[in-house]
Amino acid sequence: MTSLALFCDAGTSLDRRAVADAFEGRSITGSSLESVLETATDTASGEPCDRVAIVSTAARNPTHERDRFEADLRAAGVEYVAWIDPRLGRGRSDDERGRIVAAATDAALTLAPESSTERPDPDEDRVVVVGDPALASDLATALPVALVTPEPLGRRLPDVSPVRGRALDLLEGDGGEITVLVDRDGATDRLAADQIVWPGYDGPLADRFDVHAEARGAVSAVARVARERARAPVAVDASRCTVGRRGTAGCRACEVVCPHDAVAISSDGDGSVTIDADACTDCGVCLGACPTEAITSPRAPSLGRLGKATRSALETVSSGGSRLPFVGSDPEPVVIAFTARSVLPAVVEAAVDGPPTVPIPVPNAGRVPAAQLLGTVAAGAGGVAVVADPDEAAAAVDEPTEAARATLEDLAGDAPVERVASADPATVAATLEAVARDEPLVDDPDPILAHGTTASALSAGAVDALTDGPQTGVSVPALGSISVDADACTLCGACDNLCPTGAIVQHGADALSVDPAACTGCGICVVCPEDAIEVDETVDVPLGDRHRAVEPDGIVCERCGDRFASAAGVEHVRDALDGTSASSLELECCPACRRSSILG
Known part of the structure; x- marks a missing residue:
């Protein structure tokens, strides 16, 4: 992704040169928003640029004019536009204020969504505008639009489908779909929509992300929702997730904090986290x-x-x-x-x-x-x-x-x-x-x-x-501490197989090591069949580097001489046999030699 910052607006006492000097990326400065945007549009058309931040007093007032500027930039290939209020740091020296505004600009550009080749499907995102022909006309350049109006338009609006009638209310279906209730000459009709633009609407659905009750900034808001709909939903990477497995307890942080009950966790099998797409609002x-x-x-x-x-x-x-x-x-x-x-x-x-x-x-x-x-x-x-x-x-x-x-x-x-x-x-x-x-x-x-x-x-x-200096028993977010009973550990490998962060690593038959900085305190390793592991929610700091927590005596194969298991592990197998003669099992031989003996 490439970025461009635009520093403009006379009348705010902002030293645009000080801002541009503190900003390390590409930038354009000018006295008026129109002149700077004209230069930026030409720049974006000639040199690929998908992120633009604009320092302008227009940041305080979303307007149709601002929508038009954004539309011009997007036509030139820009995917993300951020507006920065130049009043930040007012009253400080020019240099200090310039750096504060530059920092806000840099942060806004860094937070831009990743570039996506996905685009809204016109057949999948229909906008219904209530009573505002100008807005409907602006929106129709990008998405299919229906305009609900009680009076004849008097002229044709390109790409706008007029619906004669008076909007009464918005209705939400069981699946979250939304419709406009329209009075059409005494007959009530329902008009389905993916997004609603109804300036002045203050009903119970006004807080929905796809209902726009303000005329100012509506074009940008609708375009943003349409782009977001085209992207993939919230997902979970199972390889990094510390959810419980095979019936053991594990991390449940996402399920606990979700304010919409959209997350469900199962520890059966390899464990899973399911996100209900209908309930999820993508609040983050x-x-x-x-x-x-x-x-x-x-x-x-x-x-x-x-x-x-x-x-x-x-x-x-x-x-x-x-x-x-x-x-x-x-x-x-x-x-x-x-x-x-x-x-x-x-x-x-x-x-x-x-x-x-x-x-x-x-x-x-x-x-x-x-x-x-x-x-x-x-x-x-x-x-x-x-x-x-x-x-x-x-x-x-x-x-x-x-x-x-x-x-x-x-x-x-x-x-x-x-x-x-x-x-x-x-x-x-x-x-x-x-x-x-x-x-x-x-x-x-x-x-x-x-x-x-x-x-x-x-x-x-x-x-x-x-x-x-050293401190003990400190509760640190997203960290935990692992204690391993070296005498009880048999190096069975269960904790190594389950730990998703690499906090516990078994080094063959030689040792088990622990990295304090990699432990998230999820507790999944307490599945240990020997009850040799404990996890605490507090840590000792400084954390230190990975260290070997278990270095047991080893068993060397009687035939090939390779070390293949811990002495404690072999003794555990003997105990598990409960007195049965183990001589025929050749426990002192490595698995490879044992297989060779069986196969002749």
């Missing part, structure tokens, strides 16, 4: 809870991409590759605000005159796991705020925040992490002030900046960066 909460990044969604950013956006933003603020140093002092640590997109305007408003803040937009604030909050503090943030939509499931936001705070209190004695569920700028501003610190909790954030692909990797890097 399960992605944040999964310790191994086994759940993927085409709409929600992966943990790796979320971590990369955060680290990139912090690096841009602190240095950004800029040739313009801060004047007089080192840069003030910034607050990273993981923000539900629906309340992003409130965060920007709160940050205008508040502490330096870089918002990281996410579909749902519950998407951000505790490990990401830890990792962000360890990466040098002056504070972390989680800003949720008041309508989001509170537990999905509260639990990760509390887990991160508890760990930070144990490790560093301070927890600059708070959550708030509000669209009120004053309330959000109070939270930003509460988490802002004059100094980050770590002196050298470089070690943690290299982490970020899984929750366990983020937590492992964070605790090592935040720890000042």
Whole structure:
């Protein structure tokens, strides 16, 4: 994927050159949105570019004009367009403000969905517009549109199918399908649709993602939903999942946190996680809870991409590759605000005159796991705020925040992490002030900046960066500790076969090793038939490297001389035979020699 940033808008006192200087990627600057977009459209047409971020006051007001600009960019091949409010950092020096805006721009581009060759099928996504011919005409350039209007149009609208009548209500079917109830000259009719655009609608279905009650920004919103429908659903990678197997207990994090009861877990056989496509809203909460990044969604950013956006933003603020140093002092640590997109305007408003803040937009604030909050503090943030939509499931936001705070209190004695569920700028501003610190909790954030692909990797890097001396019994999100009774272990291989993260590895007949940083605490290894393994939810830090937990005495084959089993394992087999003569079984021979003896 290739990116392009557009820095424009006179009248906001933003030094566009300072922003462009702090931004390391390709950028275009100009005094007006129209001129910059014209240059960008030509650039995108000549040089492939699928992600564009626009710094403009238009970010505050979705309008038909903004929709038109986005349509022009998409016609030039651009798949993703993000708008950045230039008021971020207002009141600070030009260089510092430039870096804050550049950091927000860089984060928005990093969080862009992966490029997809899939496109909406016109036969699969029909839009019904109620009472707005101009909107219907704009939408009809991309998707099939029906316009419900009580009055004759008076002129033909290309690619728009008029439906004479008065829209009465929206109805939801048992399978989630949606229809418009239309009064057609006294006769009631139902009009099926995949998306509804009804400016002013305030009925019970107004919160659905495919119902658009605002005229402003409707074209972009409809196009976004259509693109998202064309992508694959939420899926689970069984090879990375730590769900229970063969009837044993295992990780159930996704099932526990799902606010819509869309996740079902079975530990039968090889174990499975099933996601009900009808019940799933793709809120992303399960992605944040999964310790191994086994759940993927085409709409929600992966943990790796979320971590990369955060680290990139912090690096841009602190240095950004800029040739313009801060004047007089080192840069003030910034607050990273993981923000539900629906309340992003409130965060920007709160940050205008508040502490330096870089918002990281996410579909749902519950998407951000505790490990990401830890990792962000360890990466040098002056504070972390989680800003949720008041309508989001509170537990999905509260639990990760509390887990991160508890760990930070144990490790560093301070927890600059708070959550708030509000669209009120004053309330959000109070939270930003509460988490802002004059100094980050770590002196050298470089070690943690290299982490970020899984929750366990983020937590492992964070605790090592935040720890000042050995500490025991610390509860760390997405990590656990494994204890192995070396005397009871027979090296049967059950734990190695079941562990999905590589935290437990058996080295043939020689040893069993444990990697503390790879353990997610799922507990699946307690299936051990000798009851030799225990898993605790707390860890000792620093975590240390992989170490050998079991190095038993070995048995050497009487015939070929190769070591093939542990002495404890052979004795276990003898005991299991319960007094039966074992001499004919040649237990002191390796399996290969035993087979050779049997076959003559």
